[in-house]
Structure formats: structure tokens, C-alpha cells
Amino acid sequence: MSKEPKKMPKPKGQQKKPAAKAAPRSLKDEAYDHILEGVRSGKFLPGTMITEGQLSTKYGLSKAPIRTALTRLVQDGWLEPVSRRGHRVKPLTIADARDLFMTRKLVEPFTARMAAGRIDPATQELLEAACDPDHENWQGMDPEPAFFAANKEFHVGIAKASGSIRLADIVGFLHDEAERVLRYAAQQHGSAEPNLYDDWAHGHDEILDALMTGDGKTAERLARTGLEKSERIVIEVLREKAEQLPI
Numbered sequence: 001m002s003k004e005p006k007k008m009p010k011p012k013g014q015q016k017k018p019a020a021k022a023a024p025r026s027l028k029d030e031a032y033d034h035i036l037e038g039v040r041s042g043k044f045l046p047g048t049m050i051t052e053g054q055l056s057t058k059y060g061l062s063k064a065p066i067r068t069a070l071t072r073l074v075q076d077g078w079l080e081p082v083s084r085r086g087h088r089v090k091p092l093t094i095a096d097a098r099d100l101f102m103t104r105k106l107v108e109p110f111t112a113r114m115a116a117g118r119i120d121p122a123t124q125e126l127l128e129a130a131c132d133p134d135h136e137n138w139q140g141m142d143p144e145p146a147f148f149a150a151n152k153e154f155h156v157g158i159a160k161a162s163g164s165i166r167l168a169d170i171v172g173f174l175h176d177e178a179e180r181v182l183r184y185a186a187q188q189h190g191s192a193e194p195n196l197y198d199d200w201a202h203g204h205d206e207i208l209d210a211l212m213t214g215d216g217k218t219a220e221r222l223a224r225t226g227l228e229k230s231e232r233i234v235i236e237v238l239r240e241k242a243e244q245l246p247i
């Protein structure tokens, strides 16, 4: 059984994505971002081994920043060290995916109920931007990461509006984990089926309406049914692919 990521994320002061081009990124950060994107996107399949040498060739970086990035990715729960062989991408099991959805179903509908009627204008603007694929916040990003960034922004925004910064942190942390699971499922989903993120708003408009009108019950119900739907798709895909996953 895989271990849970060990660290809760630190509350992020600046949530701005690529728009804010401030300080130049260090090579360590660059290595970290590359490898994390590989893990999240499913390019590095769950349960597979990755090595310093392979990563340094792939990204054209020396081994030192790669090594530092790998250590951080272990601390953050995305990789597991394997003595003298390298690092293994955190395995993805049906039990783990169920656990992730169970936690999300516990937290997110609750925050939606609590946030109803408490959406200030700034939050409304943020939530509306998250529902709009053409919004400037997502321009210049690849469609997949943009979708997940917007989705996280939406749900974390609701959790913040619920009044609990801790719940907002937990929702953000759960979304980081869910992104890998959902991207893997979307990638493995048969071509006859639409991608999970083809439907950008996937019911967010209705949730926002309920929040704005102060209808906590409806917001809670919609948040729950949305999660139940993606859980069904994910579990179905994981069942189909179970024997191909190197777990």
C-alpha cells in the first residue's frame, strides 16, 4: 500500500501562475516543476522507476538540481526512494483513489454549504474566472494544466469563502493529488469517450448560482454529485487498467 503524501502544503501567498514573471527560477525549481508535471500528467506512469541519469538527459539539466528536486518530491509525497535504484513514482491503487474521493466528498460539499451566501465580489470574480476557459488567467497555459488549475482555484475559492483557511489548504492539497489521478484516468479513457476536461465548467455554473443565492443545500448537493461522477469514471478506468499498472 502506498504512503500518503507526508506534507501538507504551505498556504500559498501568491497563487498567480505564469502571469507573474518575477524572480528567475532556479535550476532546482525548474527540475522540480518538470518532474512534477511528468508525474501529474501520467507521463511517468504510477509505480514506474525514474533515475537521475534519465531525468538529467531528458531535461538537459545536471544531476545536482535533479537530485535536490527528487528529494523534495519524496518529501511532498509524489515519489518513493528505492535504495540504490532511484525513485519510484507513487503507485496508484483503487483503494487510494477511493480514499481520495472519500475525503473530498467529506470536505468539499461541506465547504460549499458553508460558503453559500458568503461570496464577496472578489471571490465571485475569481470563481467566474475559473468557470471561463477563455479567461486571461488561463491563457498561455497548456489546456490540461489550465483546466486543473482553474478547477482547483474554483474549489479552493469556495473553501476559503466558507471561512476556514485550514479547509481551504486541505482542499488545495486534495486537488493536487486528484490531478494526477484524473489526468491518468482521462489519458487512459477509451477514445470513444470524451475527456474528463472537455466539459470545462462541469457544473460549476450551477454551483456558483446556488452559492450566490445563498442556497447552501443545493450547493452542497451539486458539489457531491460532481465528485460522485468523477469518482465513477476514475474507478472504472482504474479497474480496466489495473493489470497494466506496475503496482
Ligand SMILES: [Zn+2]
Binding pocket: 151, 154, 155, 202, 204, 226
Ligand atoms: Zn470541479
